[in-house]
Amino acid sequence: MILLGSHRILVQGVTGRQGTFWTSEMIKYGAAVVGGVNPRKAGTSHLGLPVFASAREMTGKFDVALMFVPPLSAKTAAIDACEAGAKLVICLAEHIPTHDVMEMLAGAKANGCRIAGPNTAGLVTPGQTFAGIMPAFNSRIFKAGGIGVISRSGSLGALACLNLTRSGMGQSAFFGVGGDPMIGTTTREALEMFDRDERTSAVVICGEIGGSAEEEAAEYAQGMRKPVAAFIAGRSSPPGKKMGHAGAIVDGGRGGYASKRRALESAGVPVADLPSELPALISGAGS
Amino acid sequence: MNFEEWASKALIAERGIVVPRGRIARSPEEAKAAARGPCAVKAQVPAGRRGKAGGVKLASGPGEATEFAASMLGSEISGCKVEKVLVEERVDVARELYAAVLSDRGNRCPTVLFSPSGGIDIEEAAASDSEAMRSCQVDIRRGFGPAEAESLLEGLDLGDRKPEIAAALAALYSAYRDLDAELLEINPLAIAAGGEVVALDCKFVLDDSAAARRPELAARASREQATELEIRAAEAGLRLIELDGDVGVLANGAGLTMATMDAIAHFGGRPANFLEIGGDSYTKAEPALRIILENPGIKCLLVNFCGAFARTDVMAGGVVAAWKKLRPSIPAFFSVHGTGEEDAIELIRSELGIEPYDLMDDAVVAAVRAAEEARR
Structure with a gap:
């Protein structure tokens, strides 16, 4: 789902240093934050928000859970949010054990909930709302418009938006899918969402080496009417090394740059050599 | 984290899976003592296709086991140095x-x-x-x-x-x-x-x-092969990968760091390292820069920040502190965007007398040119 200004957001781990900083930025931006969770501070108030012991206490009163929760507590928090009826759980933490991630994803599926991440920088709908750790409030980077942006990396996603904004092309939304190898919403699934979204007229994909997310997205892009353009990071990275993200590794010939570029280009998706080429490619794509 | 065969086998044996009886030997003498009758001598390296590379041999008894251990120990198999062998009873x-x-x-x-x-x-x-x-x-x-x-x-x-x-x-x-x-x-x-x-x-x-x-x-995992500097970086909580180029790279976030390296290569240069200070490590710009500057082969430094969670003012502060302490004699090029950018740019301007580039590509091109000139 694409985040809307009307979505009510519950922040798990709201009282921590980062939870406090980003939640107050979200409130300033106009996000509909309805409460926070911290079992040790239940009953108090923080940033003017009520603090609860668990998401379950807010069942039916929120749509999106945003997790500022350390990696080893993420599984419990995510399942709590799914069982409390969250439609979307945004999981920022990196280094969550993979077995916990699989349990989180199975729990989400059983409850009809979607997870974004782990290891995502969050979601932004410029001019309306944001949830996560993206500089939505920086008007040089984000601007309301019609381009959907999907990125495995927060920093690269911000750079792509900066380039689009600089060329006068605003964004319908930014969807951070996350840099982990196993994630709740894949690049392909995010692309399908943008394809269905009426406010989105074109899509930019910021991929990386490792895995097969870009190849799978290319399969879907083949049948799309909306123009799609991509940049894939890691062309010059050595094989066999994890490039910062757990998911960014070329392993035994799998997950390499060339295969991704070939798959996207043969699906009619132009691939930029530099992030700065994205605006020109997206205006030219599909025409 | 990869585990060698003997360590992997010990873990599954504790969990109800039958494995052959065997012992680890770090010298031919230990291999001789471990061999009782026909046995297999297996080099312990965390790499596949050991057998084809001569890392698995069947010995008829202690004599041959000693011989095989002596030839394997200290040799390299699939790029890994053999420090121990597993001497294991033969199974029909x-x-x-x-x-x-x-x-x-x-x-x-x-x-x-x-x-x-x-x-x-x-x-x-x-x-x-x-x-x-x-x-x-x-x-x-x-x-x-x-x-x-x-x-x-x-x-x-x-x-x-x-x-x-x-x-x-x-x-x-x-x-x-x-x-x-x-x-x-x-x-x-x-x-x-x-x-x-x-x-x-x-x-x-x-x-x-x-x-x-x-x-x-x-603690029982096989050590990853890493350079001395990569190990020191890991101890400081930083992920460093040393490369063979001469443009030092400091950026935040895995995606942006890879993209910065790609841009250097695109414009004809070669990155000296991958080192990112995104996420929680954005406060570690100072130790990160110290590590980058320890590479004697670097000809210039390229700093590319596009900060979200990683505040660019905090990262710039770390860069300025390390730069002023070490006073390196190489040129540095900056491109800074995102959270805290006004303060970051002002800090770089006033403390280092360097004007950051507004476009990332311009900073990359300048760094690649500077490295070329320094090589001449």
Whole structure:
């Protein structure tokens, strides 16, 4: 789902240093934050928000859970949010054990909930709302418009938006899918969402080496009417090394740059050599 | 984190899977003492295809075992130095099978794999013959027990050993869960002449993200091959990968750092390193820059920030502090955007007298040119 200004957001781990900083930025931006969770501070108030012991206490009163929760507590928090009826759980933490991630994803599926991440920088709908750790409030980077942006990396996603904004092309939304190898919403699934979204007229994909997310997205892009353009990071990275993200590794010939570029280009998706080429490619794509 | 065969076998043996009796030897003398009759001498390196590289030999007794150990120890196999060998009793094999459990990134669940024909070329066999490999996607909330194993094996001709094989598969799945494994593979899983089901080899990969909650396990992993500087960076909580170029790179976030390296290569330069200070490590710009500058081959520094969570003013502060202390004689080029950018740019301007570029590409081109000039 694409985040809307009307979505009510519950922040798990709201009282921590980062939870406090980003939640107050979200409130300033106009996000509909309805409460926070911290079992040790239940009953108090923080940033003017009520603090609860668990998401379950807010069942039916929120749509999106945003997790500022350390990696080893993420599984419990995510399942709590799914069982409390969250439609979307945004999981920022990196280094969550993979077995916990699989349990989180199975729990989400059983409850009809979607997870974004782990290891995502969050979601932004410029001019309306944001949830996560993206500089939505920086008007040089984000601007309301019609381009959907999907990125495995927060920093690269911000750079792509900066380039689009600089060329006068605003964004319908930014969807951070996350840099982990196993994630709740894949690049392909995010692309399908943008394809269905009426406010989105074109899509930019910021991929990386490792895995097969870009190849799978290319399969879907083949049948799309909306123009799609991509940049894939890691062309010059050595094989066999994890490039910062757990998911960014070329392993035994799998997950390499060339295969991704070939798959996207043969699906009619132009691939930029530099992030700065994205605006020109997206205006030219599909025409 | 990869585990050597002997360490992997000890872990599955503790969890109910039969392995041959064996001992680790670090010298030919220890190998002689460990050998009792016919045995296998196996180099302990965390790499596949050991057998083809001469890392597995069958000895008739202590004499040959000593000889094989002497030739393997200290040699290099698949790029890894052999520091120990496993001396293991010989098993008379009636049939070789394959079994594995792995975290399947595409299906987002554990997957159990089984093949009635194991051996060294299993990957090729599975690719050419889809019947050669059976797989089961496991509902992690329900698990995988003997009943699920029986249905995975249904229709396969495994003689009267099917219950034992099913039990071994269920034990393997439990071990995978218990060990926070990314991969637990037995190739081959053997049916011995006497009917026993035995793991002749074993490969265990611990999920890196689980190492924090499994310190006792992580301590038994094989050391990753890394340079001295990469090890020091890791001790400082930083992920450094040394490369062979001469443009030092400091950026935040894995994606942006890779993209910065790609841009350097695009404009004809060569990056000297991958080092990112995104996420929680954005406060570590100072130690990060110190590490980058220790590379004697770098000709210039390129700093590219596009900060979200990583505040650019905090990162710029770290860069300025390290630069002023070390006073390197190389030029530096900056491109700074995102959270805190006004303060960051002002700091770089006033403290270092350097004007950051507004466009990332311009900063990259300037750095590549400076490296070229310095090489002349």
